[in-house]
Amino acid sequence: MSLQAVIEDVLFPQVDLSLRAGRHIDQDDFAAYAFLSEGQAALETFYRRYGWDLIRSTEGFFYLRPTSTKLRRRRLGIAEMLVGQSLAYLFLDPATLEAAGVVSRTQVFEILVNLVGEERLKLALFPRRRRRDQRTEDVQVRQEFDRALRTLQSLGFIDFVDEQVRLRQPLMRFVEVVKGLSDPRESLARLVAHGEAELVDEPDDEEDVEA
């Protein structure tokens, strides 16, 4: 498919906007996925000029990876990373197959607390807090959890089905670090070198990196 044909396609505007907004497009968005598959070669060249790589993961989803600072890029916050990894853990569990990957928010929260630990979770989410009030923190942890879910949903990692969460293929991005046989630290270093991830030195409130 030529670049002209790709841009003239009726799907291009919506797919382009979604990718630029950070959305991961998998086979559940069948039309968009098929469009990207057909126009992949042309679109790779197109987006490279903006300083993005159009990545097609082996697990079957597309996303844009920033390679320069020409345009704005963003990284996930601590809450989003923790919730994302908990969702990926559920995604790998065969028990979730029965409901075709639909889990409740409570399940996700319980997994998160079990994996991280309640106290460490609070410390991770509110590292600068000096005076701690249990009740307030519990409420704020839930609020951060809900906010993280909404962010992950906007990026295409999950869907909301009524009050439940449907797990999607792009969650495999959270598994990249532990997927191979090598040491996770080496895998992480490789991901950072490729621009897939960044190390977090200081817990900061603003995760956006301006161009």
Added chain:
Amino acid sequence: MREVDLNRTLASLQSRNVTLDVNTGDLCFLVALRQLGDRSASPSFDEEALFDIYEQVCDLIEPGAQNPRKRAAHALQRLRDQRLLGRIDGNGVISSGEYAMTRLASAIVDFFIEDDALSRESLSILTKALLWQLGDVKACAQRREWDQVVLRLRVAVGDLVAGIERRQQGLDAQQHDVRARIAALLREDWFAAVDACEALLEETAVTLGELHDMLLQDATLLHALLHEIERLAMTDDGYEAQEAALRAMEHVDRVCAWGGSRQAAWSDYYQYVQRYLRTVVRLDPQRAVSQRLQEHVSSYVASPYALVFAQADPTLVLRDPDRRPVRAPVSRPRAPREAAPDLVDAASQVPLSETVASAVDDADRLSQVLERLLPDVPAPRRYLYAGRITGEVARIRRVSRGPWNGVLDLQVEDWELRAK
């Protein structure tokens, strides 16, 4: 089904302490009674036969059980107390009796033994029977035997469609089991279970596909027959028959819609599992990734990192200009709020009561009084004065209701006036 008074029914059940407790042994015994009764074409059994059957069932489901005779006696009493077995002879307590299953027991047994899954064969039998029945109904419709048409549509066709729907429930339960089996196989055997899971998926997909195709094909024929019956009923004012035909069509539509929705749901599940097998199971035959992820998450907080993605500023997408017609604001002519008071000569003013009294002297309707007095009143005040005049009229005359008539720019109820 006749109407029941819910409150009275519930109160009656509660006061009689009605309970139903059917254990597996009792249920197996009832199923055995049904099968043997059907085989021998005799629905009743004497006591000795009941004991024998119970002992045989006991041997089958619980070999080595102690005191089967005693258990049989307790079971029979229990079933009698719960009105699942009824005595059908009238010989009293002197001699042993004849027993048969009650309607309640039959319904319970029907549910359990007829709730088998929908298969190509069973669907084919049921739809063929339904087509045959409808052919018969159509012949009745052509002979204008509307009572027969209504009865057959409601009873026979209803039963057959209910039979299909019951089997649909069985297939739904079967699909649920398949999903649970796939999850269990992967949990236990992981990579070794891939082939078995794929085989289960394919088998169910093929079954559903065949059923859906058959339903669509037969539904066309069923609809054609029902439409013809409805048309014949319409031409002869057979309203009940028409209604019965429409209801039957709704049942058929519901059956077809079930097929479509199940296939769509299974298709989503099928794709999800296939992707899972491809991207999770095949790439991680040792099932090590889950364990590594679990360890990694618990240590994440100590050395955090973040995934990076694009987040360009959203492109401005201007909406099309909205050409809305400009509506003129609702308004009325402005009148000065503050008006200078009228200067009147108090001495020349006649009280309203006197003015009204002279006007009603030769009037027998309220409109006549108002037509005489209101023209002298400025238009913005007529409504106010009409009220005052009417009040005065009501004081000095006996009034009765009348029609609404127009008086100048007002609408008034034109009372009939009589002397008090």
